[in-house]
Amino acid sequence: MDTKKLAGLLYPDAKPLEYWFKKYPSRKLKEGAQTTRFAPSPTGYLHIGGVYAALINSTIARQTQGVCFLRIEDTDQKREIEGGIQCILDGFNTFDVGFNEGQLNTQNGIGNYGPYIQSKRVEIYKSFAKEMVQKGMAYPCFCTAEDLSLMRKQQEEQKQNPGYYGKYAKCRDLTFEQVQNNINSGKSWVLRFKCPYTENDKMETFDLVRGKRTIPCNYNDVVIMKTDGIPPYNFAHVVDDTLMGTTLVIRGDEWLPSLTEHLQLFEALGLKAPLYAHISPIQKIDETNGERRKLSKRKDPEADVRFFIQQGYTVQAVFDYLMVLANSNFEDWRAQNPKQPLANFKFEISKLNTSGALFDMVKLNDISKNTISNMSAKQVYDLAYDWAKQYDAELASIMQQDPQYYINILNIDREIAKPRKDISHWAELKDMYSYMFDNSFDSKTIVFPQNYDKESVKQILKLYPNFFNSADDQSTWFGRIKDLAQNLGFAREVKEFKKDPTLYKGHCGDVSTILRIALTGRTQTPNLYDICMLLGKDRIKNRLEQCLNNL
């Protein structure tokens, strides 16, 4: 078979490869710099696992002073959804991992190696497909879907491995005339890789996470150009990552089984394959059967980055958590360097775990609380307000009525050596401090614990306004509570009380607890002194009176 002639028949107009290599010269990067990429399909919103992969890719690129780009893999029109690219961009707009290049907008993208959308690269793929044919490494196949499924059935019945290979590769040895006739009669065709390996061949592979492996080769004549003239993932990957200068492919380990196939395609074209690092997926426990599985877009709301955005998780907390999953020593580093940018952490690809980690919301919340506890009240206010404007109009309106008041609330037990750690995401903010606002404070719902006798409670509520002075510092303020306690037959000091509880109705702590409940409706709040100072004497008096009336 004259492969040149065949190539001419199949791809008459394809540009020669040199054209593309000239158009996309190799990158001039310093020794050791890695070019990485994140390459999602526009099939829906961005997945948290996608952010994870993108974060690792961009981190490696940044640390080696390389490049990380975003490429859209839309070679399957059937799965693509309307606005898919925008979904991905929206996700990264919040979870900005710092791409240097690629499809960072819905127009032409940024960088000299575009287009970064695969559907716009068909001309390029054709050139490489033609090259494959010319080299005798590919051939057209006219088998229909029905032919293939029939064959598959037979293979299964005969306990043969299913696939298009060996004697099953019916179109492999078609003559030029047969091909020409088929094409002239309008039959649709795909281009298949003429795989030079058999079932018994093995291939040595290398993976940065797992090391050297010798594994069975792909022996299938896989499709490299579909009927629609667009390549599937395998060929697009080989062509794009070659031309875009990718040196390190970090991708999910679902690609591991097809690694030899990809390597073979690079080999067939005489191209140097990039390095690979296959990362394990983030998993969760399926509620229905209690088993581990990959976090799924369809089943798990927390797989969608919009979940984290809508809940008001900070980007830093989510990144920190993902970083802990990727390199567990990040956690210690973060404890030592609470305020340093993530970029200063020395990430190591070899420390990536080979087994998939379970996504742990509780841990995320903990990391998140730490993150937020290290922020200033103003920072918290700004971030939360930005979030609220979009996702919680009520909170936004509360916050902007009196920004300084809200900042003061946020500043309770904050900006100190051991700050309070209570906020994990903005969605819980409104409830958390609802008692600081008269609109959302209702004294009618307040109940005092049974163990306080009603008369004492009444006395405390009635008398406390006389013991409050808004000019007091904290110890003076509490001294007055002690005075009140003493006047009413409570122990002035807890220690005294503990010595002989029978002598007292309770102790000063009980008095402050009653006040706390009366003023906030809760038994657990930040520092009561700060709360009192922010509420001011009038509101204190007012709330205590309301309580009295309800008793």
Added chain:
RNA sequence: GGCUCCAUCGUCAAGCGGUCUAAGACACCACCCUUUCACGGUGGAGUCCCGGGUUCGAAUCCCGGUGGAGUCACCA
């Protein structure tokens, strides 16, 4: 089913043949600090999937099970 990957406390994990009566973090429990809550501190419970081998010695190496995940498309 074939092939591939994986297997240490509930979770994330350190561990790379002796330093492992297995680190650390989250969660849990107790106590301490404290006017409450939180923070913080101290302590506790809790893990090497199983069976063989190799070795003076195995969580660590090898083999075999078992379990889980992934993949076997003109999807990525």
